[in-house]
Amino acid sequence: MTAEDGIRSLVARRAAGEISAAEIAAHYLERIERHDGDLNTLISVCAERARAQAEAVDAGTAADGPLAGLPLIHKDIFCTEGVNTSCGSRMLDNFIAPYDATAVARLAAAGAVTLGKANMDEFAMGSSNETSYYGPVRNPWNRDYVPGGSSGGSAAAVAAGLAPAATGTDTGGSIRQPAALCGVTGIKPTYGRVSRYGMIAFASSLDQGGCFARSAEDCAHVLGAMAGFDARDSTCVERDVPDYAAALDGDIRGLRIGLPKQYFADGLEAGSRAAIDRAIAELEGLGAELVEIDLPHTDLAVSTYYVIAPAEASSNLARYDGVRYGHRCADPVDLDDLYSRSRAEGFGREVQRRIMIGAYVLSAGYYDAYYVKAQQTRRLIADDFTRAFADVDLIAGPVTQAPAFRLGEKLDDPVSMYLNDVYTLPASLAGLPGMSVPAGFVEGLPVGLQLLAPWFEEGRLLNAAHAFQQATDWHTRRPPGYESQETP
Amino acid sequence: MSLTDDQVRNVARLARLGLDDARVAEHAGELSNIIDVFESLAQVDTDGVEPMAHPLDLTARLRPDEAVPVTTRDAFQAIAPAVADGVYLVPKVIE
């Protein structure tokens, strides 16, 4: 077996008895053991649990679903019953989740095996995975560089072959950006497609679960099992999930692809631009029709997002008060001391910063000027997409302005870190599905092509990515030193 | 626009984040830089634009009024910092 096999083949070979789930799990646990010391992609390794789950699959006592025996890594934002779920924070360092997130339960019901919990920016607030209480994740392509964030552990783990796939969440680009920076395929579906129940909230109107894998086809398999209606999430949409994998035909002839002129303006680094241009030319070569489009309110996305997301975060994180679970400061003298010290100790600097921004923009006298205004500009941004999708089937562009940056490079400059999210934020604000697809390299660091589709058109998105991957081999490249090993 | 130390203290108080003076000063500078970015919003004409609270323009799906017994108290309290007799404990609140 090699990790190049793809999920369909892996699951089929296990079903045919060519390899056992226990052997598959052991293979990946061994790779984690060997490589994760350098990369720090995992906060928790669930070796025993994974072996037990795999054995149950082999014994036929576990769910025999479409992913039976497939090992997965969950971002540590998803609650996993009986396993520490830290959300990358000291606040939840001692939190053993007493229930499974819906996405976790659905994947388990499909037969997936949990290898561990992925490192992440604290409470998913960050674009470099440097805000984690558990230390930064390193990019397998160059360990001096960041993997992106906030789902950096998931992306880096898949890139390094520590798992065939991993879950992630995307609030303003937290799947697409690390996928791009680590050279893996990542999909953030439409807001409402994957249940948010049990997915620790950062910004409720933006958070959406998704996944990383080696290819669009693998993403289709994982997303198909993860997505679907959940009555416990009021914002989860009651709508059938198509069989994404079965629908992949790789035919994009006649597909109209919009290229937002704002995504190709100043700020896009030259090497990345060249890679994106080549990728787009490739899509055209496959029969797609390219159309320049205008998304005039793109430049408002950063301000809009950094008002709305912190506002919701300041509220969502109010529950961490040291009373019912999580970090409590030692010997609080009174209630105020319990609150202010537990929260000051439990939250890292970036989280505190965002909580304060959020409390500020919601506070008396500023609410209309910032929060209501941002909700209005959010609509302007979303309306840009509605107009564009009246004319095109997909939108393509860069994910980031440049490939991965060095660890520590932007840590002391939050504004520059925020501005870097400009290409991923607009689709998040509009709730649209998006992907990052490996599209080349600049000086040995991966570049991702971003694809966006109208609401609930994940199938169209995956098919375009699949078509691209049938014609290119960027997604098959492996970071030096992490090439997959044959199993016995 | 810049935030004064007092504004930062007020916001930290609202959010129950205990900050010493050094941290207050650091945050004042950083938060001011971020708030500056937001000033671009003020320039946008949003007259008549309906605020967008949600990506999807949907209305609430209601749940039938059916009670499900709770059997998880002990599991929930096993991860609590301080409990006694089934209640969560906090330092005495003086009314």
Next chain:
Amino acid sequence: MNWEAVIGLEVHIQLATQSKIFSTAPTAYGAAPNAQASAVDIALPGVLPVINAGVIRMATRFGLAIDATIAPRSVFARKHYFYPDLPKGYQISQYELPIVAGGHLDITVAGRDKRVGITRAHLEEDAGKSLHEAYDRETGIDLNRAGTPLVECVSEPDMTSAAEAAAYARKLHSLVTYLGICDGNMAEGSFRIDANVSVRPAGSAEFGTRTETKNVNSFRFLEKAIHFEIERQIDVLESGGTVVQETRLYDPEADETRSMRSKEEAHDYRYFPDPDLLPVAIDADFIEAERADLPELPDAKRARFVADYGLGDDDAASLTQSRVLADYFEATVAAAGGDAASQGKPAANWIMGDLSGALNREGRGVDASPVSPSQLGGLIARVADGTISGKIGKEVFEALFAGEGESADAIIEARGLRQITDTGAIEGYVDQVIADNPDQVQQYLDGKTKIVGYLVGQVMKASQGKANPKDVNRMLVAKLDAL
């Protein structure tokens, strides 16, 4: 100077749903601490609220009953503050777009009718309970109540006396229990009243500074608390002081209100629409279906009691104050048989007299009455048809109340209480009494005819109350006149 009070009430009405407003945990009162606090109620990381349809239905019915507008689109918002019995650090409430707006209630005080406006009624979740007394150095937190659905009903500042405020509160209480949306149990906190009180020079157009008196748990205390607060504010103003805007608590033992917090922190609740919840849409079809399904409400019932049972307005008002009592009354009249218009008055008298008295003595409500409407109706029928006298009726009632018989008839039979209709037997008693009371007979013959009452009493006594007093009177007078 003449002062005028301005009063508005905010009432928290706990909705009688099976499950909580945003979680499936039961709402039953009195469970072991935290035994009814679900993952959503204790705000575990990752949990999400889902709106209970029963809550929307009850709030809609309430809005219709106060003749208000039901918002076609209402929005839940988060209200932020830190307190240990508020697990999320915010309360889910409604702010800019409440479900009910612009209604009214009509009250009558000292014979004067008055309409009190209702500004709005919004939905929100209750907090948990803080147990301050149970531990020496700690406060205990019980989250069973967290997430219990509440309607907060906010009146206009239309009331000018403690009596009006109490009448409004009683009317509101009666309405929500009629609707079946609240159990009305004030001791358990199902109906909690906060009173906003201010005073101003009579005739002034401007409002004075108001105080809010919290959680008054009976109508009597409400009246006393408001009365105290009005007097206190007038004293403050007349001695040259100013009223401080603050929250106060009523202490029933001292019969006074007291400032609740020494250092009141300025609140900044940072309301914003809850992003975990979508707007609630209510369409006209739903509203009309609920309207059609509303029970008869107190005002309509009261008017019907006057028209159908020949009751006075006061009796009708008392009987319709609670739905249980009104239903008891109607069942009693039906059981009494005969003509509703003639049985209504005696039924009302029995219920508000002997029955209420007996129930009050035992501290029971009419819903726990040991005498059923059919038993009481049976008793009324026997008095009406002359089988027993009203006096014997009271004895039968006491026996029924004490559970000493299945029915009035059974008690009458068992105790031989049937009225004597045999003229011969009565005549015997009359003759005996005339023979035994020569002085009184002489007085009668001397023109002091009122003494006949004494003689009737003696006959009744001799007959052990079983003779018909009218018959006795007639026979006595005839015999005396013939002497």
